[in-house]
Each structure stands twice: as structure tokens, then as C-alpha cells.
Amino acid sequence: MPVMTVIEAVREAMREEMRRDSRVFIMGEDIGARGGVFLATDGFLQEFGEQRVIDTPLAESSIAGIAIGAAVNGMRPIAEIEFADFVWPAMNQIVGVASRIRYGTNGTKFAPMVVRMPYGGGVRGGLYHSQTIDVVFAHQPGLIVIAPSTPYDAKGLLKAAIRCDDPVVFLEHKRTYRLVKGDVPAEDYVLPIGRADVKRQGADLTAVTYGLMVHYCLEAARKLEAEGIEVEVVDLRTLAPLDRETFLESVRKTSKAIVVHEDYHTYGVGAEIAATIAQDAFHDLDAPVVRLTGPDVPAMPFAPTLEAEFMLSPEKIASAMRELAAY
Amino acid sequence: MPDDRASSAPSRSIAPEPRPGKLTASDLVGMYRTMVLSRVLDERIWLLNRQGKAAIVASAQGHEAAQVALARATDPARDHYLIYYRELTTLLALGMTPLELLKGFLCRDGEPLSGGRQFPTHGAHPRVDLFSFSNVVGTQLPQAAGVALADKMRGEARATIVYFGDGATSQGDCHEAMNFAAIHRLPVVFFCENNRYAISVPLSKQMAIENVAARAAGYGMPGVTVDGTDVIAVFEAAQAAVARARGGKGPTLIEAMVERLFPHTSDDDHTRYRSADDIKQMRGKDPIAILETQLRRQRLLDDALHTEIWAEAKRIVNQATEQAEAAGFPDPGDFSKRLYAEG
Numbered sequence: 001m002p003v004m005t006v007i008e009a010v011r012e013a014m015r016e017e018m019r020r021d022s023r024v025f026i027m028g029e030d031i032g033a034r035g036g037v038f039l040a041t042d043g044f045l046q047e048f049g050e051q052r053v054i055d056t057p058l059a060e061s062s063i064a065g066i067a068i069g070a071a072v073n074g075m076r077p078i079a080e081i082e083f084a085d086f087v088w089p090a091m092n093q094i095v096g097v098a099s100r101i102r103y104g105t106n107g108t109k110f111a112p113m114v115v116r117m118p119y120g121g122g123v124r125g126g127l128y129h130s131q132t133i134d135v136v137f138a139h140q141p142g143l144i145v146i147a148p149s150t151p152y153d154a155k156g157l158l159k160a161a162i163r164c165d166d167p168v169v170f171l172e173h174k175r176t177y178r179l180v181k182g183d184v185p186a187e188d189y190v191l192p193i194g195r196a197d198v199k200r201q202g203a204d205l206t207a208v209t210y211g212l213m214v215h216y217c218l219e220a221a222r223k224l225e226a227e228g229i230e231v232e233v234v235d236l237r238t239l240a241p242l243d244r245e246t247f248l249e250s251v252r253k254t255s256k257a258i259v260v261h262e263d264y265h266t267y268g269v270g271a272e273i274a275a276t277i278a279q280d281a282f283h284d285l286d287a288p289v290v291r292l293t294g295p296d297v298p299a300m301p302f303a304p305t306l307e308a309e310f311m312l313s314p315e316k317i318a319s320a321m322r323e324l325a326a327y
Numbered sequence: 328m329p330d331d332r333a334s335s336a337p338s339r340s341i342a343p344e345p346r347p348g349k350l351t352a353s354d355l356v357g358m359y360r361t362m363v364l365s366r367v368l369d370e371r372i373w374l375l376n377r378q379g380k381a382a383i384v385a386s387a388q389g390h391e392a393a394q395v396a397l398a399r400a401t402d403p404a405r406d407h408y409l410i411y412y413r414e415l416t417t418l419l420a421l422g423m424t425p426l427e428l429l430k431g432f433l434c435r436d437g438e439p440l441s442g443g444r445q446f447p448t449h450g451a452h453p454r455v456d457l458f459s460f461s462n463v464v465g466t467q468l469p470q471a472a473g474v475a476l477a478d479k480m481r482g483e484a485r486a487t488i489v490y491f492g493d494g495a496t497s498q499g500d501c502h503e504a505m506n507f508a509a510i511h512r513l514p515v516v517f518f519c520e521n522n523r524y525a526i527s528v529p530l531s532k533q534m535a536i537e538n539v540a541a542r543a544a545g546y547g548m549p550g551v552t553v554d555g556t557d558v559i560a561v562f563e564a565a566q567a568a569v570a571r572a573r574g575g576k577g578p579t580l581i582e583a584m585v586e587r588l589f590p591h592t593s594d595d596d597h598t599r600y601r602s603a604d605d606i607k608q609m610r611g612k613d614p615i616a617i618l619e620t621q622l623r624r625q626r627l628l629d630d631a632l633h634t635e636i637w638a639e640a641k642r643i644v645n646q647a648t649e650q651a652e653a654a655g656f657p658d659p660g661d662f663s664k665r666l667y668a669e670g
């Protein structure tokens with residue numbers, strides 16, 4: 001099986017879908033001759049031409065609005081937002097409108113579109129190239145929010161997103177783009193949207209996480225294994241709709257849970273998961289659910305010392321896990 | 328051009344022009360000096376980037392003449408400046424020191440613009456009302472209309488200068504800002520540094536017209552296109568726009584045609600999207616070489632002065648680099664402070 005990086009898997013998924021379905025096209029800033037700032041569309045202009053690989057003006061609201069228009073008129077647009085930090089001008093179209101199209105037309109119109117965006121920190125991106133805005137989308141009914149962590153998941157889920165009949169926000173952690181490698185089948189496959197994946201089995205505690213933090217949790221779990229603590233790592237993969245059953249089942253087995261995410265603490269994904277566990281697995285719990293998250297400070301300061309303070313690390317995660325295991 | 332209807336701003340507060348008149352010989356040489364300092368500093372920052380010490384640089388090389396001439400037409404004690412990320416020369420011309428700027432690129436303790444929280448050149452100038460709150464392209468344009476609105480409400484005769492690239496003009500924010508500023512005859516100078524590229528996207532994919540300035544008519548304000556390598560042309564256009572703003576006559580759109588002599592930032596490679604021919608041609612429009620030729624022709628610059636100016640710039644930048652590198656990184660204990668008024 002070919003070994004790929006996350007960015008290569010993203011590129012493969014889009015290439016295969018564009019070859020398979022002539023309704024699929026991609027639009028965004030610098031995606032043509034430049035091949036995208038992260039090279040997600042490297043070679044696409046040559047293969048698919050300017051009609052299907054559209055370098056847009058620098059205007060995100062129109063990128064999202066045009067995608068909506070094309071989607072409701074029978075196309076399958078992939079809209080690339082250059083960085084998640086720049087999606088704010090498009091929020092009106094994505095959160096305000098795309099999410100409500102099927103509901104607001106009582107099911108007669110729908111918008112099969114994907115809005116892809118690199119997100120996340122730890123890349124010396126400062127306040128405007130590091131944001132994690134996962135929960136802003138995940139909170140909005142009507143949107144599907146996917147945040148894969150591995151090349152295999154990225155390819156299978158992006159292909160599923162492109163074929164999905166509802167609007168999908170597809171979050172790609174930019175630190176994983178080149179850092180994370182893995183086996184990816186060369187052939188066509190799709191993964192189910194809304195299904196979490198147990199990335200590591202363990203009996204002592206459950207870590208519920210997604211994105212880059214999956215890898216940090218796995219690294220922390222390896223450290224703890226040497227100390228005799230077995231951590232189970234659940235990768236949510238899809239934030240909305242949320243697969244509650246997979247992590248509940250894991251917590252029923254381990255009786256201890258830690259939720260780990262880079263996004264802010266207050267009102268975050270961790271709060272939803274902790275509340276779900278408290279409600280549905282209360283009697284199985286041996287310890288309070290721990291939330292280890294990004295701080296409630298704007299993501300994220302630029303200076304290396306300040307960025308390190310903001311970001312979680314395998315070490316910080318390992319020590320929180322160790323504490324929980326000892327509870 | 329629309330007619331200049333009577334100002335709706337109270338006239339009592341309109342003070343005399345602080346720095347009237349034409350550019351003198353010493354102004355021209357002074358501008359050249361600032362441009363050279365900017366160039367030497369810019370080159371140093373690229374070097375620091377290649378050495379892994381500066382995480383990112385968005386170069387002002389090619390924009391120096393436009394920036395220095397505009398600054399010279401304004402008054403830092405009086406006007407407001409909402410810059411974008413490509414304004415190294417503007418910052419030097421408005422009194423930031425190379426040491427202060429290098430501390431930003433190297434994220435060192437005591438960095439005055441944002442305390443190392445933001446990308447270099449983002450944050451607020453410690454002594455002049457100049458700021459850049461965000462990297463998000465175009466957000467500064469409506470903010471500039473708001474700054475100018477406040478001056479108008481208080482009857483203060485100040486100009487608000489807002490800087491942006493050609494790509495930024497595609498944002499809804501740009502349209503909304505220009506429309507509002509024109510409706511309310513706000514004292515704004517919209518300064519577009521048109522280098523014909525927004526990262527890789529050429530002007531032809533950004534707009535179906537040749538010049539940004541043509542849009543001004545649609546808002547009901549004057550719009551001019553000037554050669555951004557010509558300090559005198561930029562100065563004169565800027566001086567007229569600033570006078571118009573301070574005089575309560577409303578906004579102006581100035582479009583300075585410049586070249587981006589380097590890739591978009593240190594993370595970019597412009598050979599992926601610019602032809603060899605295009606790159607060769609734009610190198611011929613280096614504003615420093617152009618001003619130098621002009622000064623030599625007017626006998627305002629000779630070899631001795633030329634050597635002195637470049638040597639002086641290198642000395643200043645070398646010293647600033649040493650001092651900046653000797654400083655530590657910001658204290659992480661500070662990292663959650665100053666998020667709200669309390670704490």
C-alpha cells in the first residue's frame with residue numbers, strides 16, 4: 001500500500017473525485033498556478049483546466065456564496081479557504097445560510113458542498129494562522145464537520161464529504177499535513193461520516209480526541225505504556241454528527257475519561273463529551289472526566305515561548321493521563 | 328471627479344497645514360536614505376529567515392518609494408495610519424527603529440508593537456497612531472472609516488490613511504468601507520499599493536478592469552493612479568488627498584503602481600506562477616535604483632554620499648541585529664495577561 005502524508009491524501013481524494021464526477025470542481029485563493037499555499041491542488045490546473053480549478057478573487061464570502069449557488073444548481077463544489085483564520089468573512093454564508101438550506105426549503109433544496117480549510121497551531125502562525133474554530137461550526141445544526149487525523153482517514157472521509165448531499169466543513173490540521181504519514185489504499189474507498197475510530201486499545205483510561213491531538217495522545221500513551229498504564233485513544237474524526245456510542249462504550253470499559261483538544265476550553269467539544277459521559281456513563285465512572293484543552297486565550301501568540309505555553313504537548317498530556325490513572 | 332461640496336465637518340477646528348509645500352532637495356535625499364535603510368533591513372530579515380531565526384517575512388522591497396513618499400505627505404503627530412503587513416518602509420518613515428522592528432521579526436522581549444503576540448509589524452506603534460490589528464486581508468478598511476468618523480464627529484481635522492494591496496480590494500469590506508466613507512465625506516486616504524499580484528493571483532483574475540482607481544467614481548470620490556516608483560508623483564497625490572481629507576472634503580483613493588520584487592512571503596516561491604520574463608521586467612522597476620538615477624541626474628547624489636548612505640544603513644542594521652539577538656524571548660508567564668481590562 002502506498003505511504004502518504006495527509007496533504008497527499010487530501011490531494012488524492014480530490015483528484016479521484018474530480019476524475020470520477022464532472023460535477024466536482026474546486027475554487028479558492030492561489031489554488032491554480034500556485035497549486036494552493038499548501039500544495040493541496042498541485043498539478044490540478046494542468047489536469048482539469050481553469051474551468052474546474054478556479055483561482056478566485058481574495059473574497060471569502062463570495063467563495064462560500066458561489067459554492068452554495070453552484071451546489072443548489074447541481075454541481076459539487078469544493079471551496080478552499082486558505083486558512084481557517086480567514087473564514088470569518090464567509091461565516092454568514094456557511095453558518096448563517098448553508099446550514100439552513102435544506103431545513104429552510106422544507107427539503108426541496110440542498111447544498112452538496114465541501115468547505116475545506118487548514119486549521120490549527122503549533123506552526124508559528126501567530127494570532128491569524130493558528131486558529132482552531134472547530135466548535136464554531138460543530139455547534140451549528142445543519143453542518144457536517146469532519147476533522148481527520150491520518151492520511152487514511154483524510155482520503156476516505158474527504159471522498160465521502162464530496163459525495164455527501166449536505167454541506168460539509170472539512171478541517172485539515174496543517175501541522176499534520178507533512179508530519180503524519182501512513183498507508184493509504186491507491187484504490188477508491190470512502191469512510192463513513194459520523195463514525196469515531198479507536199486508534200489504540202487500552203484498559204485503564206479513555207482519551208477522546210481528534211486532529212493533531214490524536215497523535216499527541218498516542219505518543220503520550222506510548223510513554224505511559226512503559227509505566228504500566230494502558231490508554232485507549234478514541235479519534236472522533238467527525239465532530240458533527242457526533243458518534244457518542246464509540247466513546248461511551250470505551251468509557252464503560254475503562255471507567256476513566258480524558259478529553260483532549262487544542263480548541264478553547266469553555267463551551268468546547270470537551271464540555272459536550274464530558275456532559276455526555278456524565279449523563280450516559282455516570283455509573284461506570286471511577287473519576288471525574290478531565291478536560292485538557294487549549295486555554296481561553298486567543299489562539300495563538302507568535303513568540304515561541306508564548307506559543308509553547310498555549311499548545312498542548314505529548315508531555316502535558318502524559319502528565320494529565322498519569323494523574324487521572326492514579327485517581 | 329465629483330465636485331467638492333461644502334464640508335459637513337465643523338470648520339472651526341481646521342488648523343493650518345503643519346508641513347506645507349514642495350519637496351526640497353534635502354527631502355529627496357532624506358527619502359532616499361529611508362528607502363536604503365528599509366532595503367538593508369529587509370535584506371537582513373530575509374537572511375535571518377534563511378538562518379531559521381525569523382519565522383516569516385513579507386517584504387516591502389519594491390514598495391519603498393510609494394511608502395516613504397506617502398508618509399512624507401502626512402503628519403505623524405496628527406494623522407492616523409492603518410497599515411497592512413507590507414509596510415516596513417512606512418514604519419521606518421514614521422519613526423519605528425530598526426531595533427524595534429527586528430525584535431518583532433525575532434520575537435524578542437520588549438517587542439513594542441504586540442509584545443511578540445503577533446506576526447512582525449502587527450499591533451500598534453508605541454508613539455504614533457498607527458496600527459494593524461489583524462492579518463485578515465481587508466479588515467482595516469472599514470476600521471479606517473470608523474477612525475475617520477470619530478474625528479469628524481469631534482470636529483478634528485486629521486487624515487486617516489489606510490493601506491492595502493490590490494487583492495484586498497476584492498473583499499466586501501473594501502466596498503463597504505469606501506461606500507460609507509464617501510457617503511459621509513470622511514477624511515480617509517485609501518492607499519492601494521498595486522503590485523499586480525495577490526500571492527499568486529494576478530490582477531486579471533482579481534478584477535476585470537485595469538485600475539483599482541477607476542472604482543472611485545462609483546463611490547463618488549476622486550481616484551488617481553500614480554507611478555509608485557516616483558516619489559514626487561506619490562507625494563503630490565498624497566498631499567492633495569490629505570489636504571482634501573483634513574479640509575473636510577471627503578475621501579480619496581490613490582493607487583500606487585509598484586512591483587513586488589520578492590515572493591509574497593518567505594513561505595512562497597514566485598517562480599511557480601510568474602514567468603521568467605515577468606520577473607526580469609519587474610526587477611527593472613526597483614524604486615531605489617530609479618530614485619538614485621534621478622538624484623544623480625540632479626546632482627543631489629554623488630559616489631561619496633551614496634557610499635556614506637549605504638554604509639550608514641548597514642552600520643545601523645548591524646548594530647540593531649546584534650542588540651535584538653542579544654535580547655531574550657517574551658516571558659510565558661505573561662501570556663494570558665491583557666485580554667480584558669481587568670488583568
Ligand SMILES: Cc1ncc(C[n+]2csc(CCOP(=O)(O)OP(=O)(O)O)c2C)c(N)n1
Nearest residue numbers: 086413462463464492493494495524525526
Ligand atoms: C481574508 C484573508 N484571506 C486570505 C488571506 C491570505 N493572504 C494573505 S496576503 C494575501 C494576498 C494579498 O494580496 P494583496 O492585497 O494584493 O497585497 P500584497 O500582498 O500583494 O501586497 C492572501 C490571499 C488573508 N490574510 N486574509
